[in-house]
Amino acid sequence: MPFRKTDSKGLYLEVFPNGSKLWRYKFRIAGKEKRMALGAWPDISLADARKRRDVARLKVLDGNDPTLERKRAKRLARMNAGNSFKSVAEDFIKVRMENSGKAPATIRKARWYVSLLVPSIGARPINDIEPIEVLEALKKIERKGHRESANRTRALASRVFRHGIVCALCKSDPAAHLGDALASPVVTHRAAILDPIKFGQLLRDIDEYTGTPLVRIAMQILPHIMTRPGEMRLGKWSEIDWGQKIWNIPAERTKLRRLHAVPLSEQVMLLLRELHCHTGGFEKMFPAQQSHLKYMSENSINQALRRMGYGPDLVTAHGFRSTASTFLNESGKWHPDAIERSLAHGDSNAIRGIYNRGNYWDERVQMAQWWSDYLDELRSGRKIVIGDFAKG
Missing domain, CATH: 1.10.150.130 (Tyrosine recombinase, N-terminal domain)
Structure with a gap:
């Protein structure tokens, strides 16, 4: 059985059979005797125990129960821990x-x-x-x-x-x-080549790329389809509708969280067939070189561009979209909304976006083929400048 060694003013040390010792403070409030633990000895010395007793004793003299205050503090701590x-x-x-x-x-x-x-x-x-x-x-x-x-x-x-x-x-x-x-962030735009002749040279350099075939084909496809690099890189063969010539990119992979159907030109279909020879037996269109269970690295295209001598201040994989947007808009041949739909952009005008529900599909199909044909002309070295677009 435990026994006590009393001190003064209600403080005592309770000694247990296993040798452990606990300081306690005994007090009466509202006619009822209560006890309050003050800590274990020797972690809490006699001097510390007396200080704790004195703090609790003052609360009792003011008519407050220190044990109830302690319980409230513990409940508050638990509540605050859940509300951190x-x-x-x-x-x-x-x-x-x-x-x-x-x-x-x-x-x-x-x-x-x-x-x-x-x-x-x-x-x-x-x-x-x-x-x-x-x-x-x-x-x-x-x-x-x-x-x-x-x-x-x-x-x-x-x-x-x-x-x-x-x-x-x-x-x-x-x-x-x-x-x-806070300081305003420094605005940086993704680098893109907006000169038709220089872009044609880039397309020729991509064709001559001596790295892995998958990265080369990815760089060849990306300028045509105008998707975000990640939307293409994470593609699966099940998303390709070969008969309708459509790439159905699922909503969960798009920025706007909605299905994005991409019309595929004849040039892109040929590139996809070449790619299928390399990865058609896998689920992923662009698997990692080390394992077909993983996707190609998100930096693969940009790293390839750097090896070809195109620095980050000149062109990026994402910059292909800026090139397409600029050239297509300046051609004057296509409705701006059709271009925006092809780029899977949201409408910056909220009211206009509510009522403009058409997806311009037929025009997008024609535009996809025209765009690929134009890229072929640039690749061939024909010197087409922006002013020539409307004449094509």
Whole structure:
């Protein structure tokens, strides 16, 4: 049986049969005797135990029960742990992004932005976070030269706080007005060749590329189809409708989260048949060189362009889209909306986007073939300048 060694003013040391010792404070409140644990000896010395007793004793003299205050503090700590910025951010990503079908890449980026804030405010109860705390966390990112990341992280944090407001976990968004306190990101445009003669030389250089056949064919196809590099690189053979000459890119792989049908010209069909000779036995159209179970690296095309002598300030894989958009618009032959549909762009005018439901399919089919024919003319070395477009 345990026994006690008393000190004074209700403090005693309880000694257990196994040798452990625990400081306790005995007091009466509302006529009822109660006990409060103050910590184990020798971790808590006699002097420390007396200090803790004195703090609790003052609360009792004021008519407060220190054991109830301790229980409330523990409940608050548990509640705050579940309402930390990190936990609310995780709930936001799950409810507002994963359940809404956002692209895996978008979700990974959101988690990365949250990870930048976790060291500073991740464990803080979301309702207690002040604007200065968020700003200090963002300034750490900015001081590393990552201006755009700082601004995007602020935007993501603001969405997390607004999610917390909706869930009644916080009352305000301390990140809402911090944008003016951050340096504006340096705007960089994806490099693209907008001179027809120079682009023709690039097409010839691509044909002469001596690297892996898959990368060469990818570089040959991409200028024709006007998709984003990732939409092409992650393609599967099941998406190709050989009879209708259409590449159906599923919604989950597009930026606008909607199916994007790409009309395929005769030139692209020939390139796909060549590609099929290399990877037709696999699910993936552009598998990795080491394993057909993985996709070709997202940097493969840009690295190939660099090896060919085209620096990042001159051209990028994504820049092929800018080239197509510029040349097609300046040709004057095609409706701007047909071009935008081919590029899988959203409509910048919200009202116009609601009513403009046509996908210009017939015109897009004609445009795809015309565009491939024009690329062939550039490749052949025919000196066509922008002014010649409307005459073709």
